[in-house]
Amino acid sequence: MSNEPFTQLVDAHYEALYRFALSLARNASDAGDLVQQTFFIWATKGDSLRDTAKAKSWLFTTLYREFLRGRRRDGRITAIEDLAPAERDVAAAEVDRVASLDAATVMVALQEVEEVFRVPLTLFYLQNFSYQEIASLLDVPIGTVMSRISRGKARLRAFFAQEDHAERTKVVPFAGQRGLSHS
Structure with missing residues (x-):
């Protein structure tokens, strides 16, 4: 295999593969290893x-x-069937906050969701x-x-509803309480 087509392939897909690997592995070192192994294959x-x-598709399938x-x-995989019934089907929160979220917040929240x-x-x-394409990549029905x-x-x-509730119920002390008279 000549270097030029391989270099073009890496340039075209490295960033997207790394982001996907990072969402799976949850740490930069393992994500880098996954991408490197994918390109090696x-x-x-x-x-x-x-x-x-x-x-x-081949690269994403191989990485996954x-x-x-x-x-x-490592013996750490969790199948959806192994989740408790309450975890399999979570009721949706009333408020959809997606429009007000930044990318970093979404990525943090995404890491809180189970791998499956x-x-x-x-x-x-x-x-x-x-x-x-996802069904084919994951080898599951559509x-x-x-x-x-x-x-x-x-x-x-x-997750966002819970975060929103935690933010609204946070107690912030009022520093200027001295000197107030209660009549």
Whole structure:
């Protein structure tokens, strides 16, 4: 494989792959390792891909599978079926605060959502994959993707509602209480 096409591939997809890896791994070092491993696999096997237009999907699929392989090896993977019934279907909060949120706040909230929901949310909203592409990438039915995205959004709404409630109930001491007369 010549260096120029590989360099172009890395330049075109590194940032998006790294963001996806960071949303999965939750730390920069592991995310960097996942991206590096993904490009290593591409360098050794990527030339077998017949349709180069599918390189992006191939890279994301490979990264996700490498992440799962590492998680299985570490014994830390959680399937949706393993979640308690109350955690599987969270009621949506009344208020949708999305319009007033900045990207950093959303990324922090996304890290609070379980991996089983965070992955399809990230692929759909941050990487602009279609439901069908996500289903293919995760090797699950399209209905499962739709359900996980819906439940993931509900989790995010619940997180923001909880944060909003915590912010409203925070007690702030009033420093200027001296000198006030109570008549």
